[in-house]
Amino acid sequence: WTLDIQANRLSWSEEIFRIMGQPQDFQPGYKEFLQMIAPGDRDRLERWLTDCAAQKQGNLIEFRVVRPNGEMRTVVCTAEVLLDEDGSPERIFGAFQDVTDARRAQEQSFARQKLESLGTLASGIAHDFNNLLGAVLAQTELAIAELSPESDVNEQLNSIRDVAIRGSEIVRQLMIYAGKERDVLEPVDVSRAVQGM
Numbered sequence: 001w002t003l004d005i006q007a008n009r010l011s012w013s014e015e016i017f018r019i020m021g022q023p024q025d026f027q028p029g030y031k032e033f034l035q036m037i038a039p040g041d042r043d044r045l046e047r048w049l050t051d052c053a054a055q056k057q058g059n060l061i062e063f064r065v066v067r068p069n070g071e072m073r074t075v076v077c078t079a080e081v082l083l084d085e086d087g088s089p090e091r092i093f094g095a096f097q098d099v100t101d102a103r104r105a106q107e108q109s110f111a112r113q114k115l116e117s118l119g120t121l122a123s124g125i126a127h128d129f130n131n132l133l134g135a136v137l138a139q140t141e142l143a144i145a146e147l148s149p150e151s152d153v154n155e156q157l158n159s160i161r162d163v164a165i166r167g168s169e170i171v172r173q174l175m176i177y178a179g180k181e182r183d184v185l186e187p188v189d190v191s192r193a194v195q196g197m
Helices: 013-022 032-037 038-054 100-146 154-177 190-196
Strands: 003-004 007-009 062-068 072-083 089-098
Touching: 007 032, 013 089, 032 038, 038 062, 038 072, 038 089, 072 100, 100 154
Parallel strands: none
Antiparallel strands: 003 007, 003 089, 062 072, 072 089
């Protein structure tokens, strides 16, 4: 691409027409080009071009373009500044590279890493919580064994034991989510589960 600063004229290569989703007979102008830039990136791109001209040296920028069909593409743009005989910027020229697929692959990789981290965290929490529940369950079983079956405290201890068992089931679900354990399919007595709730 080339931007003639004095004439305010823009010219593109065939590849840029393809990246921008424009037909070969499209006449690119600077204002029309800016309208193709994603609104959130437009001001930043204009500042970048102004800075390149003011500093009389090229640079690199990444921004998003919106094709006529609404599809968004991510582009890396390089620029160089050509000076006239007086040392003033005459033209800015450079190249576009469509990096949309690479950015999507990066985003998917980051999402995968987040899920793996979440799985590791869930596994660690589940392990520690399971140890606490194990201690509660053991102490409750010990207390139940030492009391007579007719004791008034038995009902409360049985309730504590049931809550600890339900907690260990939640821990098992966390371990399944973290990939540390496999889910077991088995018949469930729905009436009993509802009554328990």
